[in-house]
Amino acid sequence: MMKIPLVLLIAACYLLFANCGTTPQQTQSMPAWVNNLESVYPSRDWVAVVASGNSQGAAELAAMNLLARVFRTDIAALTQMSQNFSQIIDNSQGSRSITFNEAQNFSQEVQTTTNVQGLIGVQIDVYRSPNGEVFVNARMNRRECAARYSGMIRENTAIIERLLTSAQPIQGSFDIYAKLAFAHSLAQVTDNFQNILEVLDSTTVNRKPSYGTANAIRTKLLECANLITIGIAINTEQEADRILFTRAIGSFFRDLGFRVNELGTGNYTLKANIRFETITQSVISCRYFLDAALENRNGTAIFSFTEDDRKAHHNNASEARRLAVRAAETSIKEGQFAKEFNTWINSLIN
Numbered sequence: 001m002m003k004i005p006l007v008l009l010i011a012a013c014y015l016l017f018a019n020c021g022t023t024p025q026q027t028q029s030m031p032a033w034v035n036n037l038e039s040v041y042p043s044r045d046w047v048a049v050v051a052s053g054n055s056q057g058a059a060e061l062a063a064m065n066l067l068a069r070v071f072r073t074d075i076a077a078l079t080q081m082s083q084n085f086s087q088i089i090d091n092s093q094g095s096r097s098i099t100f101n102e103a104q105n106f107s108q109e110v111q112t113t114t115n116v117q118g119l120i121g122v123q124i125d126v127y128r129s130p131n132g133e134v135f136v137n138a139r140m141n142r143r144e145c146a147a148r149y150s151g152m153i154r155e156n157t158a159i160i161e162r163l164l165t166s167a168q169p170i171q172g173s174f175d176i177y178a179k180l181a182f183a184h185s186l187a188q189v190t191d192n193f194q195n196i197l198e199v200l201d202s203t204t205v206n207r208k209p210s211y212g213t214a215n216a217i218r219t220k221l222l223e224c225a226n227l228i229t230i231g232i233a234i235n236t237e238q239e240a241d242r243i244l245f246t247r248a249i250g251s252f253f254r255d256l257g258f259r260v261n262e263l264g265t266g267n268y269t270l271k272a273n274i275r276f277e278t279i280t281q282s283v284i285s286c287r288y289f290l291d292a293a294l295e296n297r298n299g300t301a302i303f304s305f306t307e308d309d310r311k312a313h314h315n316n317a318s319e320a321r322r323l324a325v326r327a328a329e330t331s332i333k334e335g336q337f338a339k340e341f342n343t344w345i346n347s348l349i350n
Helices: 007-020 055-068 075-091 104-112 142-164 173-200 213-226 239-255 315-336 338-347
Strands: 026-029 046-053 123-128 136-143 229-235 259-261 268-280 286-294 301-313
Touching: 046 142, 055 123, 055 136, 075 173, 136 142, 142 173, 142 213, 142 286, 173 213, 173 338, 213 315, 229 239, 239 259, 239 268, 239 315, 239 338, 268 315, 286 315, 301 315, 301 338, 315 338
Parallel strands: 026 123, 229 259, 229 268
Antiparallel strands: 046 136, 123 136, 268 286, 286 301
């Protein structure tokens, strides 16, 4: 028997495992799936599509769009869903009552891939024809992918049910609101997972999650928020600024479902001090200082926020101040204030 040199054996093994781990795979000869997809990836076992383009990137995007269409959605929606779920998992870190075991791999995929697909277990093969046209086969194995989605749905449903149970009876408190808000966010993602699962495995159509739907949880969330009134008390140098920031903060809380009293009384009170300082140097700038605290009925601050930033204009002090006012307003509605308030809400879940 001929003996194979050890160095050649090692090299052969290396090439074997290297090729097994390559995704996507670029095929040299025309694969059968280009002209007869069903014969290679039968629809009873696979959700598979083929698309072409003048470059690999264009062909892959076209294939992913086709694949997403099978699930009655689009790439943008799937990408947003996957990013939202990754954020939910991140927000749960540190909570003793919420652990995502099944979903950790999915979250890792979302965080490490540059082409977020929003679908679990997608496999891609690539074929470049002699004339330069690129064909891409994107597919999902029904059994394998359904098992992964089923696992995450079971896990998410268990977490949602625990949150709903601990949020009873519904009361006008941020603790209850936080649990319902987290449950609602998680249910929105899980509803989408369920839709995908039903395409992968039609037998799951009649096996809906026990929590109902995200809309049902939203009804409970709004019921809780409606029991919370937040008084707003703003201290500024100019009356126009006081009116502007009272409305901005009021709009932020109303969008979350809370009642707002712009006269400053409620279950809770948001007290804020906002001032502006103009600085004349090589350019004219205006710095804003925003200090806010949310107090309970006892006057104890349960959430606080401090921020300052500067906006400049080359020669106009009033314009620089206008830019600073706008920046502070943006922070409240959708910037750092909004971000830190939502982080605080999530921290109430234990």
